[in-house]
Amino acid sequence: MGTAASRAWRLANPEKARANSHKRKARALNNGGTWTAAEWTALKAEHGNRCVACHKTEQELEALGRTLVPDHVQALATDGYNNISNLQPLCHGIGGCNNSKGAKHIDYRSGVGIPYDTLEMSKVVIQIPME
Ligand SMILES: [Zn+2]
Numbered sequence: 001m002g003t004a005a006s007r008a009w010r011l012a013n014p015e016k017a018r019a020n021s022h023k024r025k026a027r028a029l030n031n032g033g034t035w036t037a038a039e040w041t042a043l044k045a046e047h048g049n050r051c052v053a054c055h056k057t058e059q060e061l062e063a064l065g066r067t068l069v070p071d072h073v074q075a076l077a078t079d080g081y082n083n084i085s086n087l088q089p090l091c092h093g094i095g096g097c098n099n100s101k102g103a104k105h106i107d108y109r110s111g112v113g114i115p116y117d118t119l120e121m122s123k124v125v126i127q128i129p130m131e
Pocket residue numbers: 051052053054055056090091096097098
């Protein structure tokens with residue numbers, strides 16, 4: 001999609017392009033909220049530039065053909081806000097952690113890959129992990 005010029009811009013500015021594409025997606029869904037490339041970069045740094053699910057670094061992920069992408073903890077499809085506070089870095093690509101998540105509500109930030117609650121359709125189901 002887009003012209004050669006906009007493709008070149010996206011290649012030169014991958015983080016900005018990512019923020020913009022999320023803005024468009026959220027606007028289309030009327031969810032509200034916005035975040036910047038700088039916030040995304042800071043969020044990744046906060047998590048050690050690692051995937052919050054498999055804990056691989058961006059360099060390790062790159063070797064596997066995956067990239068860190070902003071994942072909505074509560075999916076936009078289930079009325080999640082497009083705010084930085086609703087984002088977590090997840091890897092995407094071959095076998096990536098982001099691939100099978102779909103519209104499920106999994107907050108990997110709270111622990112090591114433990115979904116602390118699940119949002120299905122408009123009905124909220126809270127799962128309390130029993131240990
Ligand atoms: Zn991962």
